[in-house]
Amino acid sequence: MNLYLHAFGQRYDLPISLALYLYAAAGVVVISFVLVAVFASDRTGARAVRYPRLAVPFLLALGRSRVVRAITGAIGVLALLTVIVTGLFGAQSADRNPGNYLTWVYFWAGLVILTGLVGNLWTLLNPWAALYDLATLGRRRAPRLRLPATVGVWPAALVYLLFALLELASGVASHPMLIAILAVVYSIVTLAGMALFGRDVWLQSCEGFTVLFGVIGRFGPVETERDEDGRLLGVWLRPWGTGLLQRQRAGWDWVVFVILMLTSLAFDGIIATSAWQSFDEAMTPWVQGLGALGQPVVRTAGMLLLGTAFLLIFVAFVRLMLFFGGARSEELTTVTAFALTLVPIALVYNAAHNYSYLTVQSQNLIPLLADPLGRGWNLLPTAGYRPSLVLSAVSTVWFMQIILIVLGHVVAVYLAHLRAGERFRSAQRALLSQYPMLVLMVLYTMTSLWILAQPITQGG
Amino acid sequence: MATSIGVLAASQVGHLLASELRQGPRALVPANAGAHAYAPTLTTVVLGITGGFVLAALLIVAAARAGRARPAPGAPRPRRSSVLDLVAVLFVLQLAIFLGQETIEAAAGGLPLRDAGDLVLWGCLGQLPVAFVAGLVLSPLTARLEAAVEELAGAAGQPLAPRAVVAAVQALAPARAALRPGSPAGASSQRGPPSLPRLHPIEH
Numbered sequence: 192m193n194l195y196l197h198a199f200g201q202r203y204d205l206p207i208s209l210a211l212y213l214y215a216a217a218g219v220v221v222i223s224f225v226l227v228a229v230f231a232s233d234r235t236g237a238r239a240v241r242y243p244r245l246a247v248p249f250l251l252a253l254g255r256s257r258v259v260r261a262i263t264g265a266i267g268v269l270a271l272l273t274v275i276v277t278g279l280f281g282a283q284s285a286d287r288n289p290g291n292y293l294t295w296v297y298f299w300a301g302l303v304i305l306t307g308l309v310g311n312l313w314t315l316l317n318p319w320a321a322l323y324d325l326a327t328l329g330r331r332r333a334p335r336l337r338l339p340a341t342v343g344v345w346p347a348a349l350v351y352l353l354f355a356l357l358e359l360a361s362g363v364a365s366h367p368m369l370i371a372i373l374a375v376v377y378s379i380v381t382l383a384g385m386a387l388f389g390r391d392v393w394l395q396s397c398e399g400f401t402v403l404f405g406v407i408g409r410f411g412p413v414e415t416e417r418d419e420d421g422r423l424l425g426v427w428l429r430p431w432g433t434g435l436l437q438r439q440r441a442g443w444d445w446v447v448f449v450i451l452m453l454t455s456l457a458f459d460g461i462i463a464t465s466a467w468q469s470f471d472e473a474m475t476p477w478v479q480g481l482g483a484l485g486q487p488v489v490r491t492a493g494m495l496l497l498g499t500a501f502l503l504i505f506v507a508f509v510r511l512m513l514f515f516g517g518a519r520s521e522e523l524t525t526v527t528a529f530a531l532t533l534v535p536i537a538l539v540y541n542a543a544h545n546y547s548y549l550t551v552q553s554q555n556l557i558p559l560l561a562d563p564l565g566r567g568w569n570l571l572p573t574a575g576y577r578p579s580l581v582l583s584a585v586s587t588v589w590f591m592q593i594i595l596i597v598l599g600h601v602v603a604v605y606l607a608h609l610r611a612g613e614r615f616r617s618a619q620r621a622l623l624s625q626y627p628m629l630v631l632m633v634l635y636t637m638t639s640l641w642i643l644a645q646p647i648t649q650g651g
Numbered sequence: 652m653a654t655s656i657g658v659l660a661a662s663q664v665g666h667l668l669a670s671e672l673r674q675g676p677r678a679l680v681p682a683n684a685g686a687h688a689y690a691p692t693l694t695t696v697v698l699g700i701t702g703g704f705v706l707a708a709l710l711i712v713a714a715a716r717a718g719r720a721r722p723a724p725g726a727p728r729p730r731r732s733s734v735l736d737l738v739a740v741l742f743v744l745q746l747a748i749f750l751g752q753e754t755i756e757a758a759a760g761g762l763p764l765r766d767a768g769d770l771v772l773w774g775c776l777g778q779l780p781v782a783f784v785a786g787l788v789l790s791p792l793t794a795r796l797e798a799a800v801e802e803l804a805g806a807a808g809q810p811l812a813p814r815a816v817v818a819a820v821q822a823l824a825p826a827r828a829a830l831r832p833g834s835p836a837g838a839s840s841q842r843g844p845p846s847l848p849r850l851h852p853i854e855h
Contacts, residue, residue, distance in 0.1 A: 466768030473673050493772075500746075500775045503782070506739035522733075641767065 205589075209644055213637045216597050220636050223601040224629045227608045228622055235621065239612030242433035244414055250426040254415065263312075264321025270298070271318040271374060273563070278371025282565030285365035289563045292556040294370055299358070300545035301553065303407055307431075307538040311408025311415075313401060319381040320401075323390055326382075331420055334389035342396055343444035348451060350399025355455035359462065360490035391421055402448060409434035410534055432602050435531045436609055441524040449530040450505065452537040454498035460544055460642035461497070462490065505530070508631045516615035516624030525614055529628070532606040539599025540639055543592040547583050554578035585647055592643045600636045604629065654789070660701035661741055661785040662748040662778065663694040669749070669777025687756065708796045715799035718806060738786030745778040746771075 205212070253259055274290040285291045306312055314320075357373070358364045384393040394401040414427040414434055439445065461467050471489055478485035509526050518525075542549075554576070561574040607628045611621035667690075750770055757764045 461768065461772075464768050466766045466772055469766075469769060470772045477672070496775050496779060499779060500742070503735075503739040503742045503779075506735060507743040510736055510740065522736075645768075 205644075209641070212593060212644070213640055216593060216600075216636050216640055217633045219597050220600050220604060220632050221629065224604050224608075224625070224632075227605050228625075231605070231608060233618050234609070235612045235615070235618050237613065239609050239621075240436040242429055242436065244427035244429040247426050247428055250413065250428075251423060254423045254426055260315065260321075260324075263315035264318070264324070267316035267318035268321050270316075271378065274374050275371045277563055278367040278369075278374070280564055281367060283367055285367065286555065287559065287565055288367040289556055289559045290367050290370060291365060292553070292559070294374075295358070295364070296548060296553045296556070300541065301549055302404070304538070304542045304545070304549070306404050306407045307410045307542075310411035310413030311404050313404035313408070314415075317394070317398075317401060319378060319385070319398070320390065320394060322378075323382060323385045327390075331390065332386075334387065334392065336387045338388045338392050338396055343440075343442050344396055344402050344448055345444045346397035347399045347402035348444060348448045350397070351403060351448065351451055351455075354399060355451070355458075356491055356494065359455065359459055360487050360494060362487055362490075403452070406449065406452070406531075406534060407538060409437065409531070410538055432535055432606055435534055435606055436613075439527055439531060441521070441527040443523070443526075445527050446505075446530040447502065449533055449537070450502045451498060453533060453540070454494060454501050456537055456540045456544060457501075457639070457642060458494045458497050460639075460645070462493075464642065464645040467493070505533075505631070508627045511627035512611070512624040515626060516611060516620045528610050528614060529607060532603050532610055535599045535602040535606065536635060536639070539595040539602075543595040543639075543643055546591055546595075547588050550582040551578050551580060589644070589647060593640065596636060596639050596643070600632050600639075604632050607632075654793070656697070656701055656704055657785055657789055658741055658744045659748070660697045661781045662745040662752075663690075663697050665745050665774075665778035665781040666690070666749055666752065667694060667777075668781060669773045672776060673773060705792070708792055711803065712795045712799045715802045718803070734786050734790045737790050738782050741785050741789075742778055742782035745782055746774050749774040749778055 270293055274293055277288055277290040281290065282288050302312065302316075363369050381393070381398055384397055387393075388397075395405070396402075410432050411434065412428055412431050414429050416424045418424055470493070471486070474489045475485065478488050481488055506526065509522070509529055512529070513522060513525060555578060557573050557576040557578075561571045562568045563570075604625075608621070608625055611624045611628075612618065615621040615624055753770055753774075754764060756762075
């Protein structure tokens with residue numbers, strides 16, 4: 192039996208046509224654009240991306256505390272060990288294995304959303320950083336090898352892609368033992384990488400999850416500043432999303448990383464649609480010779496195809512933006528800066544897509560805590576727990592998805608507008624440059640909602 | 652113009668590729684009937700025109716090279732537009748044409764419109780590889796063509812333009828000065844806007 196990531200098991204008859212929902216959502220995005228243009232279009236240059244922040248000494252003390260770091264690090268290590276131990280020695284059916292819930296529900300879906308809501312918790316929970324710090328007693332060691340600066344975050348993007356393909360294309364994502372083995376291999380590679388190239392260099396360039404949570408954490412309301420040795424210098428609170436306006440090194444590696452985030456989430460939805468089913472069937476004759484590898488190959492190709500299409504569409508629209516904005520700046524800098532404004536879309540799409548997964552499936556871990564290895568133990572009085580379905584009515588799910596998707600796109604429109612104010616010469620040019628972005632946002636909104644609607648509605 | 656033809660041709664090749672991948676070798680058989688009846692003719696004509704354009708472009712580049720004795724040392728290479736930009740623009744336009752074409756075909760044939768997701772998936776699959784190939788070919792070709800056209804135009808215009816134009820302007824200058832009442836002949840060389848007729852107050 193598989194752990195169905197986004198299964199609803201029931202369908203919902205929309206009270207009105209799906210097309211009306213799509214047009215209404217697009218309309219809200221357009222109206223938000225008008226409001227942004229009216230109320231926030233006068234700022235240009237560095238002033239456009241300035242945001243208020245509030246120093247929080249309490250959080251600074253908390254972040255510097257060794258006790259807090261030890262506790263959070265221990266939680267991260269414990270979670271990693273649970274995945275490995277339950278995967279190797281526990282029940283091999285996905286829905287009876289706590290490691291599977293920890294990996295796919297709590298880590299891959301839940302922690303991403305929590306990071307967006309709260310801030311980058313991964314810096315505290317990262318088990319590999321905690322193990323490395325424990326081994327070195329928290330001292331920074333000189334790296335033995337030097338990672339070329341040109342590497343950027345390409346290795347992290349590759350790790351992200353491979354992890355996404357493991358989930359969506361491999362067909363083996365719900366095999367606990369395989370996940371455990373991969374966790375062991377990845378732990379060895381990461382620890383060795385940190386030892387050879389330096390802790391922070393490896394984490395910031397090659398560790399896919401650190402880069403992922405770093406990007407998502409920029410959306411969060413907590414801002415931190417560290418010195419060269421990683422010591423915390425200050426902690427501030429800021430409005431959600433504004434961290435994405437911070438200066439960012441320009442590079443295709445960052446652009447590709449953000450596009451991969453969007454792609455993996457969209458692809459996760461697309462493979463549940465009837466369009467994908469017919470695509471998959473039509474491609475079957477071409478991969479018949481590959482046997483069991485056929486479907487993973489088609490899905491991998493599909494995800495790469497979608498990612499490339501997303502990237503090209505985004506680049507084409509940035510070209511249009513540069514044209515309308517009377518390009519002042521270098522193209523790559525602009526592409527990178529605007530790519531980060533797509534992060535809210537990835538975040539809300541993640542929340543919308545995994546909504547029922549997080550509100551219902553996550554609760555299935557509770558009874559498993561009584562018997563994590565499936566040996567008939569009764570360690571905790573939770574064995575009889577039954578998941579609450581209060582938040583899982585299909586209509587609730589659908590309306591939450593609409594709200595989240597529209598909200599994310601409105602935030603993206605706002606951030607892109609501020610970014611345009613920074614990058615283009617005048618407020619008028621900045622506004623002009625945002626018309627292509629508006630079209631892109633409307634297309635994204637309608638497409639995202641359409642994808643989300645497929646498994647739970649009967650369409651309209 | 653060349654890019655428009657390139658986009659149209661690439662979109663038709665992408666259309667053909669998508670059909671081929673979807674239906675296998677029988678893709679072209681149903682294409683000859685019903686709503687797709689026009690497709691083979693259109694594809695052939697557009698590809699023929701594109702081939703003609705490519706040949707003409709290559710001839711122009713060759714002519715420019717033949718007329719040039721040797722490239723000046725350190726002369727700047729023709730500036731290429733970014734391949735990625737070109738591929739991105741080609742892909743978006745090709746996909747838009749593909750979606751429009753499929754919609755019109757369905758409407759004309761009285762068939763139900765295919766699912767939007769289905770169209771986009773097949774559109775991407777057919778158009779993306781073609782956009783890459785077209786971008787890789789068009790980027791250097793357009794750069795060389797532009798440089799060649801500039802070179803040929805420069806070579807053809809250089810001996811004619813300066814003397815003839817200066818002579819014509821000089822010949823016209825006294826005549827224009829003479830036409831302006833009350834102005835000296837040399838006034839035409841003064842810069843600035845022409846002076847307005849001065850109004851004198853009427854004396855009673």
